[in-house]
Amino acid sequence: MPRLTTGAAAPKQTYAACSGCSLCLLVCPVWRHTRDLRYTPHGRAKALQHGATIADIAPSVSACTLCGACEPVCPENIGLVDMALELRRALPTSTITENLLTRMQTEKPRALVTKSAAATVLLPGMPLSWNQVLLARVRAALGDMGGIAVANDHGADIALALETGAAVPPQHIERFLAPLRQYKTLIVADGLLLRQLRAWLSDVKIVSLGAALSSRAPVRARLRAGDLYVIEPRAYHADYEKLVTHYDKLRAETGCAMNLDLQRIAIPTTVSSMPRRFGWETAADREQLLWLLKGRNVSRIVIENEEDRPAFERVCTIPIVHIAELMNDETLSAGKPS
Amino acid sequence: MDTAPSGTFGLCPVGPDALQGIRRQQTNPARWHGANWNEFATELGGLGVEVLESMAARGAFATDAGGTAYGLPHGVVIASSAVHISALLRTAQAYHVPVTVRGGGLTTEGESVAFGGVLLDMTGMSRVIKIDAAALTVRTQAGIFWHSLAEELRRENLDYLSAPLNLTSTVGGSLNVGGIDVNSPRLGCSADQAIALQVVTPTGEIVECSDTANPELFQRAILGYGQFGVITEATLKVRPYTPIRMHYFYYSRLRTAVEDLQMLDRNDASDYSGILTIMDSAVNLLVAFDSVERESAFQAQWQSRLRGHGELGFALRAAVRYALRPWKLPEAWYLWQRKRELFPEFRRPEYVRDGVMHDRTVVFSRAVWKFWGNRQMVIPDIATSAEKFVEAVERGNAVCRKYFPHYTLYCVGIRLRADHRPHYEMSCIPPDAEGWAYGCEFEPMIGTAVYSRDHLQSFKNAIYDIGVDMGASYYRFGGMMKGYIRRVFGDALVDRQLALKRAADPAMILNRDVIF
Numbered sequence: 001m002p003r004l005t006t007g008a009a010a011p012k013q014t015y016a017a018c019s020g021c022s023l024c025l026l027v028c029p030v031w032r033h034t035r036d037l038r039y040t041p042h043g044r045a046k047a048l049q050h051g052a053t054i055a056d057i058a059p060s061v062s063a064c065t066l067c068g069a070c071e072p073v074c075p076e077n078i079g080l081v082d083m084a085l086e087l088r089r090a091l092p093t094s095t096i097t098e099n100l101l102t103r104m105q106t107e108k109p110r111a112l113v114t115k116s117a118a119a120t121v122l123l124p125g126m127p128l129s130w131n132q133v134l135l136a137r138v139r140a141a142l143g144d145m146g147g148i149a150v151a152n153d154h155g156a157d158i159a160l161a162l163e164t165g166a167a168v169p170p171q172h173i174e175r176f177l178a179p180l181r182q183y184k185t186l187i188v189a190d191g192l193l194l195r196q197l198r199a200w201l202s203d204v205k206i207v208s209l210g211a212a213l214s215s216r217a218p219v220r221a222r223l224r225a226g227d228l229y230v231i232e233p234r235a236y237h238a239d240y241e242k243l244v245t246h247y248d249k250l251r252a253e254t255g256c257a258m259n260l261d262l263q264r265i266a267i268p269t270t271v272s273s274m275p276r277r278f279g280w281e282t283a284a285d286r287e288q289l290l291w292l293l294k295g296r297n298v299s300r301i302v303i304e305n306e307e308d309r310p311a312f313e314r315v316c317t318i319p320i321v322h323i324a325e326l327m328n329d330e331t332l333s334a335g336k337p338s
Numbered sequence: 339m340d341t342a343p344s345g346t347f348g349l350c351p352v353g354p355d356a357l358q359g360i361r362r363q364q365t366n367p368a369r370w371h372g373a374n375w376n377e378f379a380t381e382l383g384g385l386g387v388e389v390l391e392s393m394a395a396r397g398a399f400a401t402d403a404g405g406t407a408y409g410l411p412h413g414v415v416i417a418s419s420a421v422h423i424s425a426l427l428r429t430a431q432a433y434h435v436p437v438t439v440r441g442g443g444l445t446t447e448g449e450s451v452a453f454g455g456v457l458l459d460m461t462g463m464s465r466v467i468k469i470d471a472a473a474l475t476v477r478t479q480a481g482i483f484w485h486s487l488a489e490e491l492r493r494e495n496l497d498y499l500s501a502p503l504n505l506t507s508t509v510g511g512s513l514n515v516g517g518i519d520v521n522s523p524r525l526g527c528s529a530d531q532a533i534a535l536q537v538v539t540p541t542g543e544i545v546e547c548s549d550t551a552n553p554e555l556f557q558r559a560i561l562g563y564g565q566f567g568v569i570t571e572a573t574l575k576v577r578p579y580t581p582i583r584m585h586y587f588y589y590s591r592l593r594t595a596v597e598d599l600q601m602l603d604r605n606d607a608s609d610y611s612g613i614l615t616i617m618d619s620a621v622n623l624l625v626a627f628d629s630v631e632r633e634s635a636f637q638a639q640w641q642s643r644l645r646g647h648g649e650l651g652f653a654l655r656a657a658v659r660y661a662l663r664p665w666k667l668p669e670a671w672y673l674w675q676r677k678r679e680l681f682p683e684f685r686r687p688e689y690v691r692d693g694v695m696h697d698r699t700v701v702f703s704r705a706v707w708k709f710w711g712n713r714q715m716v717i718p719d720i721a722t723s724a725e726k727f728v729e730a731v732e733r734g735n736a737v738c739r740k741y742f743p744h745y746t747l748y749c750v751g752i753r754l755r756a757d758h759r760p761h762y763e764m765s766c767i768p769p770d771a772e773g774w775a776y777g778c779e780f781e782p783m784i785g786t787a788v789y790s791r792d793h794l795q796s797f798k799n800a801i802y803d804i805g806v807d808m809g810a811s812y813y814r815f816g817g818m819m820k821g822y823i824r825r826v827f828g829d830a831l832v833d834r835q836l837a838l839k840r841a842a843d844p845a846m847i848l849n850r851d852v853i854f
Contacts, residue, residue, distance in 0.1 A: 019713045020403055022442055022506035023704075025461070026485050035462045035481075036416055038390075043398045050397035050410070057394045075707035248688040262489055262697045263505075263704070264688050295493025 012079030018045035024070035027265045033284040041070045041080045061087040067268035068237030088165030118149040125189035126156045127306040141324040159193040187212045191234020208235030210304030213323045222326040225255035226299035233268035269308045289315045370454035378433040385425040389413035399457045405714040407448025411457035420544045420570040428542035436850040441511030447817030449852045466490045480510030480569040497579040500525045503702040510569040516766045520612040523603040523751035529560050536571035540843035561765035564849040581696040582626040583633045587646030589621040596728050603751045607640040613749040616676045618735050716794045718801035719779040721766045722810040727776040733804045734780050741797040742782035749778045768811040816852040
């Protein structure tokens with residue numbers, strides 16, 4: 001049975017190793033909004049170290065946006081995202097998770113992909129699946145000459161289960177993973193799912209959609225000074241050591257600004273996290289977006305995650321484009337790989 | 339009615355040989371036991387001050403960065419405004435409830451641990467109020483982390499002057515104790531950056547103070563170890579942001595490196611300078627500059643006078659030295675391993691380009707926590723005049739050698755401001771220092787080893803005894819080290835400060851047991 005934990009090169013520590021440095025606070029969007037230590041990895045770790053129960057910290061566990069920003073900055077190498085997921089699974093089952101589990105157990109399997117001869121499969125995630133026009137642009141921007149399959153079952157229910165703390169039935173996970181094993185490369189839009197897939201499919205190359213698109217020369221050529229490039233935080237932080245270099249080069253090459261703080265951590269927009277998807281904490285989203293934009297001279301916002309578009313539209317009038325929309329139609333029709 | 343806090347700690351991670359079978363509840367025998375707590379908390383609630391009494395809140399503050407002092411507050415108050423803090427302190431005076439103020443919690447002697455009473459978490463007040471780019475000042479709430487302040491300033495291409503090389507120090511905490519940076523030999527300590535403060539006195543008055551407005555309170559609040567008020571807002575000097583040009587010189591002798599450090603400081607030869615060591619065998623003098631001009635002037639005039647070597651030159655000399663002393667090979671292996679771990683962190687490509695380091699505090703702070711941080715840390719220190727410093731470092735180093743197989747030293751100078759003499763009274767600035775004070779921190783590398791609290795305390799005492807003997811001072815003389823206060827400062831000064839404290843804080847509620 002696949003483990004419900006993420007994998008990493010170095011063994012990750014648990015909350016017991018927390019030394020209380022508070023570095024996680026500096027990057028935590030929940031702390032930024034609440035200024036309350038209890039709602040941070042530090043607060044959870046120290047509370048558990050000193051006698052609190054999971055029930056005591058339940059509000060903190062639920063409030064976490066799972067952006068993963070805390071994990072790369074943790075000097076003790078604590079698996080902070082895994083710890084948050086584990087705590088969520090230990091919370092009492094909610095109606096949301098019950099409904100989700102019922103659906104998983106009763107749902108009929110769907111054909112996985114639209115094509116089967118490809119070496120690469122794209123798991124577009126919910127927002128792109130709902131926007132077929134943009135999905136077509138994404139495929140074209142990836143240089144798809146028929147070599148990229150698109151998953152029909154892109155693991156949205158598993159991603160939601162991870163986020164809500166539902167215990168996914170093993171057979172459901174296996175049904176999802178089995179067809180993916182035939183591919184050499186997975187391009188994954190959902191950052192939380194990507195993190196989990198790394199643990200489940202250690203033999204498959206897994207890259208985030210943002211990293212895949214921003215690696216394409218025609219895409220890079222269209223970024224410019226004045227752009228604010230908004231990195232999808234979950235995937236970025238899940239693969240921080242590699243991607244920090246990737247995006248640093250991209251920034252140096254194009255002159256664009258990015259949603260990176262001084263620690264080179266992606267300032268998350270948080271709009272795709274569970275509390276936000278259920279319509280909670282919108283004031284926090286607004287505050288976070290305004291902080292992201294503060295003091296920057298931006299002429300265009302380039303997003304990796306389509307869910308960020310309406311969020312930015314609510315707080316500014318700056319033009320917004322998805323990274324796949326950077327390429328014009330001529331370039332897309334040429335479809336030349338970089 | 340007395341109420342002891344419910345809940346217990348896990349097993350004490352320090353001192354298994356000294357405290358076998360004893361479940362450690364708290365480490366301060368003078369803890370406050372909760373007289374009239376419920377009435378106090380109820381009254382505060384009526385004033386709109388929320389007191390958090392859950393284990394999730396209290397447990398989060400059970401220890402500080404040192405991890406050797408443990409205590410549970412009866413309740414936690416997250417600071418939200420000066421008015422709010424005023425209400426808390428007035429009520430605490432009436433009910434005689436101790437209030438312990440915590441910024442980043444980076445103390446190591448339990449100074450920010452509440453042994454009963456209220457823990458006031460100042461990070462609740464951590465917003466920038468106003469940046470004045472023209473006047474090069476910022477007004478900020480004092481619970482802000484220096485790093486959060488830097489993030490805000492950078493959006494306007496500004497930076498603070500000097501702050502601890504630790505991202506999670508708070509402005510208020512640093513103003514209370516000093517705050518040392520590698521540019522302190524030139525710009526002074528963080529506490530000397532403050533232009534004006536808003537302070538809530540122990541009896542709850544909200545007072546604006548500066549060199550000209552309420553100067554006595556300003557003098558007491560700056561470097562005051564939280565005894566004379568809670569700093570709620572601060573106006574600080576800022577400057578344009580510049581990346582820095584780093585140079586490293588390596589020495590095998592502490593004395594030589596310290597002498598060279600002081601030579602650079604005396605001659606204003608660099609913008610940044612400090613010493614960081616691996617044991618006393620690999621001593622790194624770091625020198626850095628804000629501009630090409632300053633760097634060029636150093637290279638033309640001062641670099642040739644330094645007796646340190648580049649990385650390769652030092653490595654070759656070390657190889658010869660250890661080849662002739664094979665019994666010291668384990669030490670050589672440790673140095674090599676440590677170098678392999680540390681150096682890449684200081685050369686990460688996203689921060690260092692073409693010999694220029696961007697966001698130095700991020701680089702240093704992340705390295706500090708990654709390679710020097712631990713769940714238990716003791717970092718005794720000595721602060722002396724320039725003249726006494728070499729001897730203090732050498733004597734402290736001998737103590738480290740005696741107590742621990744591996745350790746590190748961090749030495750840096752502090753440029754003093756003659757007009758701030760009154761601020762320095764009974765602080766980390768030794769009374770005989772002129773021009774510069776120098777500090778050295780002695781940190782054992784504890785790692786996964788287990789030492790008893792007695793062993794750690796003996797080590798600290800041995801370092802602090804040197805300070806008493808030499809007429810020095812310390813960065814950390816509060817909390818568990820407060821026994822040294824009278825020994826090092828003398829009765830007359832301490833009694834005078836105590837009288838001021840009693841007048842300002844009649845119930846002695848604010849940061850009780852930190853100093854007094």
